[in-house]
Amino acid sequence: MLTISLISLLIAVPLFSYRITPDLFNRITSLSLAFAGYLSGFFHVTNLSQGIEVFLLVVGSIILISWANFSINTSRYGSETPTISEYSLLIIFTTIGGSLLISSSDIVSMFLSIELQSFAVYVLATLYRNSESATAAGLKYFLLGGLSSSLILLGTALIYSNTGLTHFDSIYNLLSVEDIDSGVFRGVQLGIVLIGVGFLFKVAAAPFHNWAPDVYDGTVLGLSQYKIKRLLTYSTISHVGFLLLALSMNTQESVESFIFYLVQYTITNVNVFIVLLALGYIISNTPYDIEFIEQLKSQFGQNPFLSVSFAVCLFSIAGIPPLIGFFAKQIVLYSSMNENNASFIGYYFLSITAILVSVISAFYYLKIVQAMYFEKSTSFSEIRSSDGERSTIELSESTLYKATSVSNLHSVAIATLTIVIVLFIFQPIILLNSCHLLALSLFYY
Amino acid sequence: MLDILSLGAILSGILVITSKSPVISVLFLISVFVNVAGYLVLLGVGFIGISYIVVYVGAVTVLFLFVIMMINIELSELNAGGSEYTQNVPLAFIMGSVLFYEFFTVISSQFSMISSGYSISTYFKQIVQGTITYLNVAFFGQSTMNISNVNMVFNPSAVDVIFNPSTGLQVHSIGSMLYTHSAMWLIIASVILLLAIIAPITLSKKLVLVNLPNCKSDCQLKRIFP
Numbered sequence: 063m064l065t066i067s068l069i070s071l072l073i074a075v076p077l078f079s080y081r082i083t084p085d086l087f088n089r090i091t092s093l094s095l096a097f098a099g100y101l102s103g104f105f106h107v108t109n110l111s112q113g114i115e116v117f118l119l120v121v122g123s124i125i126l127i128s129w130a131n132f133s134i135n136t137s138r139y140g141s142e143t144p145t146i147s148e149y150s151l152l153i154i155f156t157t158i159g160g161s162l163l164i165s166s167s168d169i170v171s172m173f174l175s176i177e178l179q180s181f182a183v184y185v186l187a188t189l190y191r192n193s194e195s196a197t198a199a200g201l202k203y204f205l206l207g208g209l210s211s212s213l214i215l216l217g218t219a220l221i222y223s224n225t226g227l228t229h230f231d232s233i234y235n236l237l238s239v240e241d242i243d244s245g246v247f248r249g250v251q252l253g254i255v256l257i258g259v260g261f262l263f264k265v266a267a268a269p270f271h272n273w274a275p276d277v278y279d280g281t282v283l284g285l286s287q288y289k290i291k292r293l294l295t296y297s298t299i300s301h302v303g304f305l306l307l308a309l310s311m312n313t314q315e316s317v318e319s320f321i322f323y324l325v326q327y328t329i330t331n332v333n334v335f336i337v338l339l340a341l342g343y344i345i346s347n348t349p350y351d352i353e354f355i356e357q358l359k360s361q362f363g364q365n366p367f368l369s370v371s372f373a374v375c376l377f378s379i380a381g382i383p384p385l386i387g388f389f390a391k392q393i394v395l396y397s398s399m400n401e402n403n404a405s406f407i408g409y410y411f412l413s414i415t416a417i418l419v420s421v422i423s424a425f426y427y428l429k430i431v432q433a434m435y436f437e438k439s440t441s442f443s444e445i446r447s448s449d450g451e452r453s454t455i456e457l458s459e460s461t462l463y464k465a466t467s468v469s470n471l472h473s474v475a476i477a478t479l480t481i482v483i484v485l486f487i488f489q490p491i492i493l494l495n496s497c498h499l500l501a502l503s504l505f506y507y
Numbered sequence: 508m509l510d511i512l513s514l515g516a517i518l519s520g521i522l523v524i525t526s527k528s529p530v531i532s533v534l535f536l537i538s539v540f541v542n543v544a545g546y547l548v549l550l551g552v553g554f555i556g557i558s559y560i561v562v563y564v565g566a567v568t569v570l571f572l573f574v575i576m577m578i579n580i581e582l583s584e585l586n587a588g589g590s591e592y593t594q595n596v597p598l599a600f601i602m603g604s605v606l607f608y609e610f611f612t613v614i615s616s617q618f619s620m621i622s623s624g625y626s627i628s629t630y631f632k633q634i635v636q637g638t639i640t641y642l643n644v645a646f647f648g649q650s651t652m653n654i655s656n657v658n659m660v661f662n663p664s665a666v667d668v669i670f671n672p673s674t675g676l677q678v679h680s681i682g683s684m685l686y687t688h689s690a691m692w693l694i695i696a697s698v699i700l701l702l703a704i705i706a707p708i709t710l711s712k713k714l715v716l717v718n719l720p721n722c723k724s725d726c727q728l729k730r731i732f733p
Contacts, residue, residue, distance in 0.1 A: 148709045155702050162695065174695045181699065185706040 092123035122157045155182035169228040203277040210263035217256030224249030315397035318501035326390040333479040359437040371480040380424035386486040516542035
């Protein structure tokens with residue numbers, strides 16, 4: 063279904079783009095993604111892979127809603143580029159690659175799906191050609207993604223040369239009857255280590271995380287904590303750490319907690335970014351891309367509901383009850399210390415480290431909340447005085463950015479996600495039962 | 508034939524480094540690739556040889572030519588002569604001698620016919636002879652250590668038909684599997700190529716303001732090709 067929509071969009075975009083605006087394309091694509099999540103299946107389809115694929119496609123459709131949905135007015139464009147019709151096409155490519163990767167049960171299909179998904183995201187990262195930081199970020203992401211893909215390929219080549227098989231089930235069967243000390247086992251172990259390193263590179267897990275803040279933020283400068291997107295990148299890195307902690311124990315509770323944490327983290331992260339986008343549209347005298355925390359000052363007075371949603375999402379990331387983020391962290395840490403399972407002792411040191419780290423990182427999220435609620439706003443042109451090159455541009459362009467409104471669909475998406483985060487505690491059984499069943503299907507079918 | 512191809516590859520490789528203009532270097536690089544591809548085809552791995560031509564000559568050298576075209580290379584600063592040339596000769600001598608040392612010690616210990624008491628030139632001749640006859644014995648199934656039995660024409664040799672004896676050549680067997688059993692991989696690879704076509708177009712379209720016939724004051728800013 064996704065391929066059909068891809069081909070039809072491919073034909074429609076160049077031929078009809080003077081009639082159909084790009085935001086319409088985005089909405090059509092988000093609809094087709096939502097429907098494809100309802101009925102689809104590739105490769106080796108299990109309950110687990112289909113459940114996660116549904117979630118992936120629905121999230122893709124939510125992401126598409128919040129971009130490029132203002133009426134196009136030529137007087138608005140200073141140095142910012144307008145919307146691009148092929149954005150939805152690239153999102154479809156990424157989603158196809160992602161859902162193929164989830165259902166792949168062979169080494170070659172895993173590699174092909176990773177490449178498909180990564181290539182589309184490389185292009186997305188460098189889409190704004192006029193911004194030098196965006197092109198630098200895209201190039202850096204492409205080079206590091208290529209490196210990690212070649213590491214994965216080296217690992218798969220090692221596995222194939224040691225076993226002669228590429229299917230996951232066959233490799234599992236072979237390894238379950240092999241001796242631990244044999245050369246086959248050691249070769250496959252090295253291959254799996256290399257594949258693991260390549261994947262960790264791709265998800266920006268520490269210690270392979272150095273590329274992520276530059277790419278997310280779009281610059282190659284050093285660390286600077288007053289940029290919002292950089293802060294969100296570091297929060298992503300710490301979330302990935304939690305996910306890896308949940309994944310490294312092979313118990314049924316830990317897999318359930320992994321799925322639940324993944325769902326919760328995706329919802330919260332998507333909500334943070336689309337609230338940031340909405341704030342960029344609404345606040346006057348700023349470009350559509352909010353970079354600094356200072357631009358968000360005194361938003362509670364101007365846009366109360368948006369700033370409340372933003373604060374809710376940030377509190378959920380920090381792990382404050384009764385929001386959903388707290389329960390996700392709790393279930394991960396509980397499954398890591400659970401001693402009821404006969405073959406599992408408890409990861410005490412890791413859990414204590416995770417708790418301490420999440421307490422420390424809560425400070426950085428609360429800094430944004432403090433700026434939004436307790437500080438008076440300064441005019442935008444005073445901020446960039448230290449960065450000489452930008453300040454002259456900003457003064458002349460500050461009159462060009464008129465505030466535009468957030469579309470209805472965008473605000474519905476923000477409201478729905480925020481309500482899911484807040485009201486999870488009243489009806490947790492929907493999400494928890496789904497995660498439990500998916501994890502059970504993996505262990506006892 | 509193998510000798511001619513390997514000689515051509517080595518000669519072209521030397522000429523890549525020593526030619527004056529970068530475009531001539533790229534042309535000799537093409538000749539290196541074609542010679543090595545022919546060598547591989549004669550050796551029996553037909554698929555790898557053909558893919559050398561498609562990938563290396565068709566994509567990598569075209570990329571090199573585009574880069575050379577786009578950057579302004581002053582030919583005068585490339586031609587090193589006099590002292591600039593001779594100062595690199597000791598380094599080249601060192602690197603070459605390291606390579607030959609490795610040939611004579613590491614690789615020669617794997618051939619049992621090299622015995623002690625020979626000089627450097629006989630070592631070298633014996634190594635070359637030993638390599639070729641070893642390959643002949645291993646791949647072409649000949650039991651005599653005779654250097655004149657190198658294939659002069661292209662016959663599908665043992666290693667070429669080893670994967671699928673009924674259908675013959677390596678290319679044939681790979682193709683018959685790729686289009687039937689693993690057709691899904693082919694389709695995904697084609698989607699990746701589709702993305703590779705779309706991505707440069709998306710990244711390099713120019714922004715042009717177009718006066719559409721229907722627009723009054725709200726003319727749509729549209730991206731079209733320049």
